[in-house]
Amino acid sequence: MLTLFVRGLPPSTTEASLTELFGGYGKVFDLKLSRDLFTGKARGIATVNMEGHEARSAISGLDGSDFLGSTIYVALDKGTRGGRGSRR
Numbered sequence: 001m002l003t004l005f006v007r008g009l010p011p012s013t014t015e016a017s018l019t020e021l022f023g024g025y026g027k028v029f030d031l032k033l034s035r036d037l038f039t040g041k042a043r044g045i046a047t048v049n050m051e052g053h054e055a056r057s058a059i060s061g062l063d064g065s066d067f068l069g070s071t072i073y074v075a076l077d078k079g080t081r082g083g084r085g086s087r088r
Contacts, residue, residue: 001029002055004048005077009033010070011041017068018046025061026054047077 006018015033022028030049033042050058055076063074 001049002052003077003079004050004055004058004074006046006048006072006074007044008067008070008072009042009044009046010068011044012068013042013046018048021062021067022048022050022058025058026050 004022009018013033015031018031018033019028022031028048028050031046033046034044035041036043048055048058059074059076062072065072
């Protein structure tokens with residue numbers, strides 16, 4: 001299972017539209033769309049969990065592509081390292 005980080009999403013993005021977009025490359029196991037607390041509109045970023053080979057296919061097919069009038073960027077989520085409060 002790989003987690004993809006998606007950025008550049010337009011404010012009109014919904015979970016359903018993202019699931020449909022990534023569903024063309026394989027099964028979407030989990031999807032989290034970041035929303036503005038007050039307006040409820042998408043903040044432009046999301047994470048998507050897919051199987052390894054399907055996730056790599058989605059990256060090659062969707063990175064730099066047009067989605068609802070915006071260019072989106074898709075990459076493997078590297079997670080957070082060395083942030084506040086972390087120990088080494």
